[in-house]
Amino acid sequence: MMYSEKVLDHFSNPRNVGEISDANGIGEVGNPKCGDIMKIYLKIENDIIQDVKFQTFGCGAAVATSSMATELIKGKTIQEAMQLTNKAVVEALDGLPPVKLHCSVLAEEAVKEAINNYLKENGRASEAVEICGGCCHSCDKHE
Amino acid sequence: MERNVYLDHAATTYVKKEVLEEMMPYFTQSFGNPSSIYKLGQENRKAVDLAKERIAKAIGATPSEIYFTAGGCEADNWVIKGIASANQKKGNHIITTSIEHPAIMNSCKYLEKHGFEVTYLGVDEDGKVRLDELKSAIKDTTILISVMFANNEIGTIQPIAEIAKLAKEKGIYFHTDAVQAVGNLRIDVAKIGVDMLSMAGHKFYGPKGIGALYIKKGTRIDNLIHGGGQEQGKRAGTENVPAIVGMGKAIELAYKDFDQHNERIIALREKLINGVMERIPYVKLNGHRTDRLPGNVNFSFRFIEGESLLLMLNMKGISGSSGSACSSGSLDPSHVLLAIGLDHATAHGSLRLTIGDENTEEDIDYVLEVLPTIVARLREMSPLKPMKEDK
Numbered sequence: 354m355m356y357s358e359k360v361l362d363h364f365s366n367p368r369n370v371g372e373i374s375d376a377n378g379i380g381e382v383g384n385p386k387c388g389d390i391m392k393i394y395l396k397i398e399n400d401i402i403q404d405v406k407f408q409t410f411g412c413g414a415a416v417a418t419s420s421m422a423t424e425l426i427k428g429k430t431i432q433e434a435m436q437l438t439n440k441a442v443v444e445a446l447d448g449l450p451p452v453k454l455h456c457s458v459l460a461e462e463a464v465k466e467a468i469n470n471y472l473k474e475n476g477r478a479s480e481a482v483e484i485c486g487g488c489c490h491s492c493d494k495h496e
Numbered sequence: 497m498e499r500n501v502y503l504d505h506a507a508t509t510y511v512k513k514e515v516l517e518e519m520m521p522y523f524t525q526s527f528g529n530p531s532s533i534y535k536l537g538q539e540n541r542k543a544v545d546l547a548k549e550r551i552a553k554a555i556g557a558t559p560s561e562i563y564f565t566a567g568g569c570e571a572d573n574w575v576i577k578g579i580a581s582a583n584q585k586k587g588n589h590i591i592t593t594s595i596e597h598p599a600i601m602n603s604c605k606y607l608e609k610h611g612f613e614v615t616y617l618g619v620d621e622d623g624k625v626r627l628d629e630l631k632s633a634i635k636d637t638t639i640l641i642s643v644m645f646a647n648n649e650i651g652t653i654q655p656i657a658e659i660a661k662l663a664k665e666k667g668i669y670f671h672t673d674a675v676q677a678v679g680n681l682r683i684d685v686a687k688i689g690v691d692m693l694s695m696a697g698h699k700f701y702g703p704k705g706i707g708a709l710y711i712k713k714g715t716r717i718d719n720l721i722h723g724g725g726q727e728q729g730k731r732a733g734t735e736n737v738p739a740i741v742g743m744g745k746a747i748e749l750a751y752k753d754f755d756q757h758n759e760r761i762i763a764l765r766e767k768l769i770n771g772v773m774e775r776i777p778y779v780k781l782n783g784h785r786t787d788r789l790p791g792n793v794n795f796s797f798r799f800i801e802g803e804s805l806l807l808m809l810n811m812k813g814i815s816g817s818s819g820s821a822c823s824s825g826s827l828d829p830s831h832v833l834l835a836i837g838l839d840h841a842t843a844h845g846s847l848r849l850t851i852g853d854e855n856t857e858e859d860i861d862y863v864l865e866v867l868p869t870i871v872a873r874l875r876e877m878s879p880l881k882p883m884k885e886d887k
Contacts, residue, residue, distance in 0.1 A: 358590075361807075364804070364807060365808070365811060366806075366879065370876070370877050382880065385515070385839065385840045385841030385844065385880075386840045388801060388829065388840070388844045389801075390878075390879050390880065391879070392879035408877060408878060408879035409877060409878070409879065410799065410800065410801055410841070410878045410879055410880050411801050411804070412801055412802075412803035412804055413803055413804055413807045415801075415804075416804060437703060449768075488575065
């Protein structure tokens with residue numbers, strides 16, 4: 354199994370690690386059983402993601418996909434961020450080994466979960482999207 | 497300056513210079529087939545016989561009880577399948593443990609699909625088999641007990657002599673997978689009373705792709721590999737003479753200065769274990785504290801994941817391994833760590849460092865310098881945090 358240069362770069366120098374104390378959208382997906390947990394903190398103003406941070410318990414690919422996902426959504430509108438796919442994260446990282454693809458699903462789901470929670474807090478539950486909870490191996494709706 | 501510290505000797509070892517030197521002539525000059533009658537063949541026959549003598553001497557067997565295989569995995573497969581098929585009239589029940597190497601585990605699972613019944617004994621929190629549980633698992637139909645000598649992941653050494661005694665009393669064949677033990681522990685098959693024992697050359701500074709099975713004289717076992725009459729008609733295939741020669745030399749060297757060597761390795765292990773426990777909080781040593789392989793260290797670091805740890809250690813030139821699912825490509829963490837009662841998250845955070853011949857005090861100092869920083873960094877990144885009750 355080999356990681357791309359980009360994956361290793363995002364793993365060893367992850368962008369946007371940490372917490373946001375006044376986050377208004379937090380999403381946590383995965384569980385210890387499947388070996389990955391990802392938590393995303395969003396600071397949203399006027400539907401624009403002003404700041405984003407993450408915390409991840411997981412392998413190199415999980416950390417790298419978290420890092421890349423935060424980069425891809427920073428400064429975007431929540432509507433744009435909702436369109437984030439695991440495929441886009443994988444492509445931005447120059448690919449992942451096949452056994453690691455599920456980690457990118459986790460990143461997509463964590464972002465959506467954080468936005469969902471923001472929407473729900475703000476009385477906009479109808480705009481929330483369905484997610485699978487991010488435990489890797491339970492669904493096959495991702496590429 | 498960056499160091500390179502190899503701490504994965506349980507995965508494989510380098511080939512010692514003296515071993516390679518003894519192997520070399522058998523590739524180019526003395527390349528004959530040991531089954532050939534002319535001089536070139538007979539030189540090779542002698543070389544194979546010498547290797548058998550060296551191996552037999554190291555484990556207290558006679559040379560005719562040593563059969564070469566293409567590694568530990570084949571030796572394990574041979575035992576499980578060969579005993580099952582040769583003794584099925586007597587019974588169809590096999591007892592093994594839940595912490596065996598996949599070579600045993602998956603051979604047993606294969607047999608289960610073919611009408612055999614397998615009991616996988618649990619282990620205590622140190623990874624030891626409970627003798628009373630073993631005793632009560634024995635049935636009239638039990639034909640084989642297979643318990644590994646020492647565990648490859650957590651290093652725990654099993655009460656092999658007691659298990660062998662129990663098997664003998666009941667007239668059941670006893671096999672031990674000693675792949676991690678041979679070269680690292682003193683073994684006397686006659687004294688312990690094992691019927692079969694697997695080993696692999698590349699775990700004690702011999703070449704890869706060569707192993708051996710000790711089969712006590714008189715044991716009823718079918719062949720796994722059918723073909724020509726090599727290995728007293730029990731294992732077909734032209735002998736891998738250079739590798740056989742290498743394995744023979746390697747085992748001889750492993751038991752030369754054995755005590756002195758082990759004393760040094762154990763001292764390094766203790767330095768590493770104690771050093772980690774002193775420097776890093778929320779850490780658990782996996783495996784028995786003292787009844788463990790001389791070079792084995794296995795920790796679980798809470799709140800972080802093993803593959804990340806391995807990658808960061810690798811960036812600092814340190815090679816280790818982990819029982820995390822992510823490092824193996826499977827979905828579950830190590831079956832051994834789950835068997836000793838770790839929860840999934842803790843099992844995912846395991847790190848195995850196995851010390852060997854070329855490691856020095858400076859290597860351990862370097863690990864102790866680098867590891868706490870890496871663990872702290874990964875913990876900063878982790879959403880899992882210690883609760884009050886954690887220790």
